[in-house]
Amino acid sequence: xxxxxxxxxxxxxxxxxxxxxxxxxxxxxxxxxxxxxxxxxxxxxxxxxxxxxxxxxxxxxxxxxxxxxxxxxxxxxxxxxxxxxxxxxxxxxxxxxxxxxxxxxxxxxxxxxxxxxxxxxxxxxxxxxxxxxxxxxxxxxxxxxxxxxxxxxxxxxxxxxxxxxxxxxxxxxxxxxxxxxxxxxxxxxxxxxxxxxxxxxxxxxxxxxxxxxxxxxxxxxxxxxxxxxxxxxxxxxxxxxxxxxxxxxxxxxxxxxxxxxxxxxxxxxxxxxxxxxxxxxxxxxxxxxxxxxxxxxxxxxxxxxxxxxxxxxxxxxxxxxxxxxxxxxxxxxxxxxxxxxxxxxxxxxxxxxxxxxxxx
Amino acid sequence: xxxxxxxxxxxxxxxxxxxxxxxxxxxxxxxxxxxxxxxxxxxxxxxxxxxxxxxxxxxxxxxxxxxxxxxxxxxxxxxxxxxxxxxxxxxxxxxxxxxxxxxxxxxxxxxxxxxxxxxxxxxxxxxxxxxxxxxxxxxxxxxxxxxxxxxxxxxxxxxxxxxxxxxxxxxxxxxxxxxxxxxxxxxxxxxxxxxxxxxxxxxxxxxxxxxxxxxxxxxxxxxxxxxxxxxxxxxxxxxxxxxxxxxxxxxxxxxxxxxxxxxxxxxxxxxxxxxxxxxxxxxxxxxxxxxxxxxxxxxxxxxxxxxxxxxxxxxxxxxxxxxxxxxxxxxxxxxxxxxxxxxxxxxxxxxxxxxxxxxxxxxxxxxxxxxxx
Numbered sequence: 001x002x003x004x005x006x007x008x009x010x011x012x013x014x015x016x017x018x019x020x021x022x023x024x025x026x027x028x029x030x031x032x033x034x035x036x037x038x039x040x041x042x043x044x045x046x047x048x049x050x051x052x053x054x055x056x057x058x059x060x061x062x063x064x065x066x067x068x069x070x071x072x073x074x075x076x077x078x079x080x081x082x083x084x085x086x087x088x089x090x091x092x093x094x095x096x097x098x099x100x101x102x103x104x105x106x107x108x109x110x111x112x113x114x115x116x117x118x119x120x121x122x123x124x125x126x127x128x129x130x131x132x133x134x135x136x137x138x139x140x141x142x143x144x145x146x147x148x149x150x151x152x153x154x155x156x157x158x159x160x161x162x163x164x165x166x167x168x169x170x171x172x173x174x175x176x177x178x179x180x181x182x183x184x185x186x187x188x189x190x191x192x193x194x195x196x197x198x199x200x201x202x203x204x205x206x207x208x209x210x211x212x213x214x215x216x217x218x219x220x221x222x223x224x225x226x227x228x229x230x231x232x233x234x235x236x237x238x239x240x241x242x243x244x245x246x247x248x249x250x251x252x253x254x255x256x257x258x259x260x261x262x263x264x265x266x267x268x269x270x271x272x273x274x275x276x277x278x279x280x281x282x283x284x285x286x287x288x289x290x291x292x293x294x295x296x297x298x299x300x301x302x303x304x305x306x307x308x309x310x311x312x313x314x315x316x317x318x319x320x321x322x323x324x325x326x327x328x329x330x331x332x333x334x335x336x337x338x339x340x341x342x343x344x345x346x347x348x349x350x351x352x353x354x355x356x357x358x359x360x
Numbered sequence: 361x362x363x364x365x366x367x368x369x370x371x372x373x374x375x376x377x378x379x380x381x382x383x384x385x386x387x388x389x390x391x392x393x394x395x396x397x398x399x400x401x402x403x404x405x406x407x408x409x410x411x412x413x414x415x416x417x418x419x420x421x422x423x424x425x426x427x428x429x430x431x432x433x434x435x436x437x438x439x440x441x442x443x444x445x446x447x448x449x450x451x452x453x454x455x456x457x458x459x460x461x462x463x464x465x466x467x468x469x470x471x472x473x474x475x476x477x478x479x480x481x482x483x484x485x486x487x488x489x490x491x492x493x494x495x496x497x498x499x500x501x502x503x504x505x506x507x508x509x510x511x512x513x514x515x516x517x518x519x520x521x522x523x524x525x526x527x528x529x530x531x532x533x534x535x536x537x538x539x540x541x542x543x544x545x546x547x548x549x550x551x552x553x554x555x556x557x558x559x560x561x562x563x564x565x566x567x568x569x570x571x572x573x574x575x576x577x578x579x580x581x582x583x584x585x586x587x588x589x590x591x592x593x594x595x596x597x598x599x600x601x602x603x604x605x606x607x608x609x610x611x612x613x614x615x616x617x618x619x620x621x622x623x624x625x626x627x628x629x630x631x632x633x634x635x636x637x638x639x640x641x642x643x644x645x646x647x648x649x650x651x652x653x654x655x656x657x658x659x660x661x662x663x664x665x666x667x668x669x670x671x672x673x674x675x676x677x678x679x680x681x682x683x684x685x686x687x688x689x690x691x692x693x694x695x696x697x698x699x700x701x702x703x704x705x706x707x708x709x710x711x712x713x714x715x716x717x718x719x720x721x722x723x724x725x726x727x728x729x730x731x732x733x
Binding site: 109114 | 668
């Protein structure tokens with residue numbers, strides 16, 4: 001059966017490049033699953049012209065009407081397919097086709113830079129999206145609990161499937177013991193990811209300790225920001241990587257400590273799950289879905305996204321080899337309950353329940 | 361000279377002063393009192409009542425204020441009377457967040473036991489949109505006053521962050537505790553190793569805690585499986601509820617209803633295989649969940665509120681949507697896979713150690729030294 005899958009930017013607007021991000025990785029995994037289950041999936045997305053591509057045997061259509069409005073793209077898809085799956089909860093008030101699934105990737109409006117009116121509008125949009133769809137699949141329990149506190153009357157239709165990690169790719173490898181302890185920041189160069197907090201902390205640590213190295217696995221999406229960071233990135237104890245996704249397992253393995261200092265807009269972060277599967281000692285912020293992945297003091301350290309508590313946590317780990325070992329070991333063990341197979345099995349159940357019958 | 365802390369709560373005892381209410385929050389209050397005494401403070405509790413005074417423990421008085429009005433789910437008159445009457449206190453702890461409305465002692469801490477308004481009926485209780493807005497306005501004032509707010513779970517902090525971004529910086533996440541010296545797995549047999557299989561529901565008999573789903577589950581499962589027992593262990597808010605449940609359990613085989621004081625629960629948990637925490641709303645980091653887990657029961661829990669801070673689905677328990685169908689399915693899957701059940705039990709025992717009373721005390725101690733100085 002034909003199923004239209006809407007993801008705003010699986011490819012770039014021109015259709016030429018794959019976009020690399022958590023939402024896109026999520027979408028590819030789901031597309032793969034839908035194919036395995038025998039659905040004829042077509043991806044639909046924003047475009048700067050009307051185009052059609054085939055990637056990994058999947059038809060992807062770009063829609064030029066996106067230049068005018070997101071709503072218009074969705075309208076077009078709604079009228080072209082019997083059934084539609086919405087790959088992300090859209091930040092506009094739109095009509096969802098009845099008896100559909102929409103995916104929530106976490107609370108995204110919890111940043112200080114988001115004005116009150118904007119925040120209230122986003123909440124309303126969530127309420128409406130949840131009410132319109134047969135199911136909202138959330139990647140964390142946090143979104144569900146926040147919405148429960150706002151509109152418990154709609155949240156009966158939310159189901160949670162935490163994100164996954166491929167434990168065949170991300171493995172625990174004992175690091176050769178060296179005197180140098182390596183701290184990895186594996187996220188986008190983005191204010192919401194707490195990059196500025198991390199850099200401040202890293203600078204201080206470098207000035208105080210000679211036996212540590214900072215590993216920056218960062219993107220090149222923001223040339224200006226990269227330029228601005230140059231002095232930091234060229235410091236002696238800092239190493240920069242601009243990895244492809246395939247390189248990440250190896251980069252995690254080089255690290256002893258992984259820091260995830262997200263400020264806001266966080267779900268059940270792939271980076272955090274990958275660091276867990278790699279058996280690393282993790283310092284994560286107590287934001288969004290990270291609170292559903294880390295139990296403070298068991299499989300990582302959970303602190304508010306501020307300089308003092310994060311510094312304290314990192315220093316504690318730097319001085320405590322056995323704590324790093326213990327937290328890393330438990331992170332490795334807990335990652336085993338977030339496997340890709342588990343994710344697929346849970347998703348398959350909901351896909352069959354909603355899309356296996358009729359045309360809506 | 362010793363500094364004095366006044367703690368304002370709504371009901372430690374019931375308003376007549378006759379009966380000690382012994383729920384999670386009250387147990388929290390007793391541990392907190394003990395800690396503050398250890399830290400060499402003088403303490404005094406204040407609550408609703410006709411003016412009676414009672415001793416809670418040695419050297420700790422509970423005094424009452426004859427105020428019962430609670431407009432918009434707040435108690436401004438109680439708040440005001442506390443400030444006026446407890447003139448000799450140096451510091452204040454507001455034991456429930458809304459009690460900090462509208463004014464607080466300058467050096468004060470308040471406490472959130474979790475989101476308690478996350479069920480549709482609350483809309484009716486609060487009485488419509490205008491009242492809701494006023495309630496929220498008051499709640500925000502209550503959160504703005506104290507220097508620090510302790511939250512027992514992250515859900516509350518994240519709701520504040522998603523509602524009044526910035527205000528979350530006042531919060532300190534200190535999850536609830538388990539006393540490992542009492543609640544541990546010493547001397548228990550592995551779960552599901554012998555018949556009959558024992559399932560416990562260690563909660564109060566209220567709708568939000570999932571009593572009705574549990575009753576339904578017990579009926580289905582005891583019919584299906586002659587080797588399973590259900591133990592419903594907890595008080596109701598009204599005598600009638602307890603009577604009804606007693607009658608129901610007497611009419612069903614292998615279903616038992618009783619209650620026990622907290623200090624006798626550990627021994628009971630050690631005899632149980634599976635603990636149900638099917639909360640539908642108003643949940644923090646449940647003491648029952650932590651205690652059952654610490655004693656090695658496999659916990660089948662809902663994901664509501666702080667419960668998703670305690671359990672990773674499939675690692676140290678099962679997290680489900682609290683429906684009878686799902687509970688039944690989960691119990692059956694555990695019975696069908698004792699190896700998995702034993703893994704969940706073992707991991708639960710280890711995870712629970714992270715929530716030790718000792719660690720809880722350390723966190724509170726640190727906070728108190730920062731605020732009360």
